[in-house]
Amino acid sequence: MDDLVTDPEAGLLPEPFASWFAEKGWTPRAHQLDLLARARAGRSSLLIAPTGAGKTLAGFLPSLVELSGMPRDRKGSKLHTLYVSPLKALAVDVARNVEMPLAQMGLGVRVETRTGDTPQVKRTRQRTDPPEILMTTPEQIALLIASKEAPKLFQNLKVVILDELHALVTSKRGDLLALGLARLRSYAPGLRVVGLSATVADPDALARWPMPQGTPEDKADLITVKGGVAPDVRILEPEARVPWAGHSGRHAFASVYEAIRQTGTSLVFVNTRSQAEMVFQALWHMNDDGLPIALHHGSLDVQQRRKVEAAMAAGVLRAVVCTSTLDLGIDWGDVDLVIHLGAPKGASRLAQRIGRSNHRFDEPSRALLVSANRFEVMECQAAIEALRDGAQDTPPPRRGGLDVLAQHVLGTACAEAFDAEALYDEIVTAEPYADLDHFTFEKVVDFVATGGYALRAYERYAKIRRRPDGKWRLSHPSIAQAYRLNVGTIVEAPMLKVRLVRAGRSKALAGGRVLGEIEEWFIEQLSVGDTFVFAGQVLRFEGLREAEAYVSRSRTEDPKIPSYQGGKFPLSTYLADRVRHMLHDEAQWRGLPGEVGEWLGIQKARSVVPEAGELLVETFARATRFYMVAYPFEGRLAHQTLGMLLTRRLERARARPLGFVASEYALAIWGLADMGAMVRKGRLSIADLFDEDMLGDDLEAWLDESMLLKRTFRNCAVISGMIERRSPGKEKSGRQVTVSSDLVYDVLREHEPDHILLQATREDAATGLLDIRRLGDMLKRIRGRIRHMDLDRVSPLAVPVMLEIGRERVGGDAEEGLLADAAEDLIEEAMGAGYGGSGARGGGG
């Protein structure tokens, strides 16, 4: 690595930095000096290091050193370094960390943040009078490059620091950033990029991502810091037994509280926002010691989040319950323990979350994993073993979306007229778009201009027009205004502000402190007087006025809680594979906690435990219905798609399917015909049923009517600018000025099935909500390796997914009781008599 550095002085710290390090009693780390040397040689770098390695300082040090040697009264834009992070909170946190050494060394360098939360006045000023270092997000970069001031603003830009790059490159936000980066390079030739990343599966691919493709310098120098001490990770063994199904982890709350009580500072990670609310609420109820425990998730009001972050940094909190908003590298000061509630879903994800504990590099991080159900016990164990092996399962950088490209093309025109050929040449330097062919690019430009329809109906409404000089120019300034409202790639469910007022004031709903934002669909299902948990308290719904929901504090302890929406991330292919192997290896599962060994033992006796490469399919009858349960372990999304396709086939085979339910691990289909008997009589072939050819015509036919595809289309339509974002205040006239994307989808599919936006939708569906690619890989893998067991009753392995049937939105005590009864019956049937009682321990296998 060092052959690049010829000047022996290049890696040395100049004054006042050397003294500052000395005063602190710190020695610069090797990779920090390495980055400094490479920066001096004008090289771009990708630093891959585990949490706690001083990554952020390493990234900023070269910029600080360079700025300290520059004259104060430079001509033109002062903007020297752009720092881009996927999270607003991270930008704020890093700004705080960088300001400290700047102030202590008296460098007089200005650092500012710019996010969606920055006041408009400040954002406007930043465009003409920027700081030396600007901390921002991909959306803000898109906004900045779409402004007329962009060429001036970025003329002196030297460095772009991309933090948490591994997280950015897997999303459409990454596509947007890559395009922005390509633009910045043309404003500021010679731009240096510093990528900061956690450990990933394919570092070389990531090193190419920030660099201009198709040029000699198409790969950043790779600097890898090996991990520190191996983490100490254990599965929590709660007092109560691990449930068969569900995701709440409620059985373990008492043990979680105990762990918090015995530890200095803990971070409690959960997978969804509603789960965060529920866990926080439960912890408060058992908080007899009055421990300072806080809540942090993306829907809470900014002020409240900042307060929690500051309190945590000051070390006054004992625990924070949080979601993925805190997944990434925010410096929390000293965290002694990470508690992960629910399955981690991926080995690398778990490693990153565990890295939150103990930022001291040379001490082991401590973590406790809490499995919410029995399959999750295996998943947690698989993740711990993967961690021990240092295995990584981060997804590769994605191919760029055409909807994001359309947004970028319009943004380009908002800044200045563009030449299509020059723009194409620039776009293909962005790594996600390196393979973009010219024909597709032309179609995208045409889409931006007039919608790209075969019927040329909208020439006179064109958003951009080609002028006699050959350049594309915005037709009207108002289009730039509309663009600014639509920028970004995150299409959220519509949100409503939640305001706290006094009870019984429904007549005069006004004012009140903002607690945060909540999804519109959730508020709409409430009636006045309903209670729910939000912002860590039980609230009573008082009414809705315009785009705001009014609530008061409630005394009830039994609120109506947002229903669980399922984990956001599907189980990684790598972990799934490990779980399948574990399932087959009896020696491994015998030692698992939470009665898992016993459960699998009975499964072995009553059905079969499949081999790692096999797909187990069980059929059995129960009550008046017949069931087929398969165990592909490919994640809920792929299972849902499989379920849709299988039920179509079963219908054709006259098995009269009625419905199905998919979990992360299994799929259960039920119907009126005895599918086991059909197989015995040769009227149904399991091998044919699971044949790969289902991804052909059946898939096409199903996609045409799939709600998931319509949702995917909606996202593409919003991102590409075909449909405007719904914004608060516009709702009143909504019926007149907006058209449901479902109707648009139907019309477009019928009249122009090859339209570029439908192409973008299908590409998204392959990896997104439908996970078709993963399903295809699975079908290939299990070909000729399906093990069918025709059983006389439900098997133990089937119980968890059977319990998911009818689980949705159960309200009230009576229904809860009914559900509980049903569950007891099911367990007893699968495991043998005397097992069903909630207190009883089973008689073994």
Place this chain on the structure above:
Amino acid sequence: MRATAVPERVEAEAETVRTVGLCGHEVALDPAGALWWAAERTLVVSDLHLEKGSSLARRGQLLPPYDTAATLRRLAALVETYLPARVVCLGDSFHDRRAAERLAPAARDTVRALQRGRDWIWIAGNHDRDAPAGLGGEAMAELNLNGLAFRHEPRAGDCRGEVAGHLHPAAKLRLRGRGLRRRCFVTDGARLVMPSFGAYTGGLNVLDAAWSPLFPPRGFAAWLLGGRGVYGFPARLLLPDAA
């Protein structure tokens, strides 16, 4: 986690059209969203909102420009089926005042062909108060025919024998654990509100407050448009949106 019901074969009666009583008359509800009054050989459709796509395109949303063609094609199919003596377009036939001018020549020809050999009535709507220029047909504020009044906006309060549009009714149900939202006819036997017919027209839930001046609470039925039939449900079985 959501149990997904497989769409089952519609267990409906064989006929696709349902006949309902309206102030002593029998009118048929067609699943395409049209009303057929056989005794008067009259076909009624409401809220075509032709050229809504191009109307939104003017404001920067370049939606697929096929909505007018799609709407007219469905209307042509109905005309061919029923061979009506009279077609009543119940207002908001055009999305805005200039919409008729923007019709493509082919669409204009289609409309003229449909008008041939029959009476064609454009009832005025709030989107299209004036008669469409150069398109044939007769423009009216409302049409009274044999005891039934055909107008665009329903009148508040008790109003017997009214057939109106304007509100774009839609109803929501939960069937076998699965939510389902469809355009619908709404009637209490004295008044009938038509579903919107245009390809880009959305729906307003019939439990919305806007409906309360028109029908007694729970005292009406919604006839949902299915693919093959029209299905009636009493108001008490319907759900508000997002429930």
